Amino acid sequence: MNPTYSVTYNGNINTGGTVPVDSNKYEEGKTVTILENTGILVRSGYTFKGWNTSADGSGTVYITGVTFTMGKSDVTLYAEWSKVYTVTYNGNGHSSGSVPTDSKQYKEDAFITVCGNSGNLTKTGLNFSGWNTASDGSGTVYEDKDTLVMGAFDIILYAQWNKFNFQLKKLFSDDGANDDDFGIAVDIDGDYAVVGASKHDPDSQRSGAVYIFHKTGDNTWDSGFKITAPYSTDDIEFGTSVAISGDYVIVGAPKNNINGVDAGMTYIYHRIDTNTWGEVESLQGSDINIFSGATYFGISVDIDGDYAIIGAIGNKNESDVIIGAAYIYQRTVNNTWGNQEKIIPSDGIDKNYFGRSVAISGDYAVIGAHKDDDNGVNSGAAYVYFRSINNTWGAEAKLTASDAFIDDNFGYSVSIDGDYIVVGAYKADNTTNEDNSGAAYIFHRTSSNIWDTGTIISSTDNFDNNYFGISTSIKNDYVICGSPNNWGRGAAYIFKRTHTNLWEFEKKIISDDLSINDYFGLAVGLSAEFSIIGATGNQNTNGKDAGSIYIFK
Known part of the structure; x- marks a missing residue:
């Protein structure tokens, strides 16, 4: 009689259930079929995977229903x-x-x-703003329907509470169409919000338009007042840049061809009644003519009180080198602007794109040159100028990032309010090596045009190509930065100043209706009461990529 052998199943530290029992005896060479986990074996913190000839999993693996050939010894199969x-x-x-x-x-x-806030969590006096892996909000931020990748540990997601009761209002034009780029530029001041739609087609292809919305209630706005360039031709992209201060709105059309191909033009409008705007003033650098080439006058604009600043990244110096320029104008009476002051950098070189971004506040103006090479190719810089009398500007100060690196594009966006400047570097890599995650730098003025080394801020959920800092705005104790590629949809982040140039993360802003490639955060603005955020790729009733803006209170 031939010897026979048995197959025994072992639970291998199971905490519940029973092992299957194989009562058969097998001669050498006979076929054995692996039994199912009929006794519902369980082990706390684990899931049943199958069977193995070794307790430590280093042997042969078997799953239910497979077969093996019996050898010359008994077999024990471990869960x-x-x-x-x-x-x-x-x-x-x-x-x-x-x-x-x-x-x-x-x-x-x-x-x-x-998960979202499906159980309607509330906390007295506060607003639910999402989840975080740290109770104090210092971990990774997650919103409803975000994707989380499980690590080798249990995860606790803590509700985050914001002391501001943010209210969201979505606006778009009443005559928009596909690919208008509504929201490419935004600004807000008092009861008025201004929005650029640089590819809108009112008169000619991509001639552009601007819409001004008036606040009529707590966070309710009218249908908007539309303005277009006085002389529109194809592709002038009126509305590429916008800004508002009091009763004045400034609009850039950097590809206007009136005085040369892509020479550019800028327009200032004066409010003459409730959301009625007229008395347009057309501006162009006095040294720009048909021989100047593509100066792109109006690629960036800002306005504060009686002073307006305009960037022209293609402006050439006396040696025909494209170093860029900025022009500052003073309002002399009503909507008449003059006393032009042209500013160029003292160390400008070819194609640093001085003037890509501009901002002005009181006696200080800041101008970005995101292709400056001082700290590596395209590391970027920003220049600050002080107004000494009337419209005379000088005492140049140059700002760079304390951790500057090649291709950071520091200076792509700038904003100034009082003694603080914020500069965006949307292609900066963060300390955990996410490429192009982006950063922003906040500088504090310590003396007359003397600035500290800056405080670095970045998004709470860094990823490759987030482009945090592609847009920035500062008002009083708050800074807002756009991150148009965050999770593919976009986001904006608000930071609050807690002490002299010390800033803490306050709020991540998204919208439930966002989709991939909405570019929410491509443009941002901030007033004392509201933040405004552009989403040029957002689809609405006007069509695909028509664009929308969102106003948060």
Whole structure:
């Protein structure tokens, strides 16, 4: 009689259930079929994976239903367990409602869809703003339907509470169309918001338009007042840049061809009644003519009180080198602007794009040159000028990033308010090596045109190509930065100043209706009461990529 052998199943530290029993005896060479986990074996914190000839998993792996050939000895099959992890939601001091429950168990590297506030969590006096891996908000930020990748540990997501009750209002033009780029430029001051739609087609292809909205209630706005360039031709892109101060709106049309191909033109409009704008003043650098080439006068604009500043990145010096320029104008009476002051950098070289961004506040003007090479190719710089009398500007100061590197594009966006300047570097890489995640730098004035080394801010959820800082704005104690590629949809981030040039993250702003390539945050603006955010790729009733803007209170 031939010898026979047995197959025994071992739970391998199971915490519940029973092992299957194989009562058969097998001669050498006979076929053995692996049994199912009929006794519902379980082990806390693990999921059943199959069977293995070694307890430590180093042997042969078998799953239910497969077969093997019996050898010359008894066989013990050990349960094989795979570690699993959980996601738990924490109300973080909530006063009512309930946290979402995720009862699933996940293996490492599993993709998890983050829950929304389905249980209507509330906290007295505060606004729910999403989830964070740290209770104090210093971890990774997640919103409803974001994707989380499971690590080798359990995850707790804490509700985040914001002391501001943000209200969202979405606006778009009433005559828009596909690819208008409505929201390419935005600004807000008092009861008025101004929005550029540089590819709108009112008279000629891509001639552009600007819409001005008036606040009629707490966060309600009228249907808008539309303005177009006095003389429109193809592709002038009127509305590429906009700004507002009091009763005056300034609009750039950097590809206007009146005085040469892409010479550019800028227009200032005066409000003559409630959201009625007229008395247009047309401006162009006095040294720009048909021989100047593509100066792109109006690629950037800003206005503050009686002073307006205009960037012209293609402006050439006496040696025919494209170093860029900025022009500052003073309002002399009503909507008449003159006393032109042209500013060029003392160390300008070819194609630094001086004038790509401009901002003005009181006696100080800041001008970005994002292709400056002082700290590596395209590391970028910003220049600050002080007004000494009337419209005379000088005492140049040059700002660069304390951690500057090649291709940071520091200076692509700038904003100034009082003693603080914020400069965006949308292609800066962060300390954990996310390429082009972006950063912004806030500088504090310590003396007459003397500025500190700057405070660095960045998004709370850095990823490659987020482009945080492609747009920036500062008002009083708050800074807003756009990140148009965040999670493919875009976001904006608000920071609050807590002490002299010390800033803390306050709020991430998104909208529930965003989709991939909406570019929410491509343009931002900030007033004492509102933030305004452009989303040029947002689809609305006007069509695909028509664009929208969002106003938050």
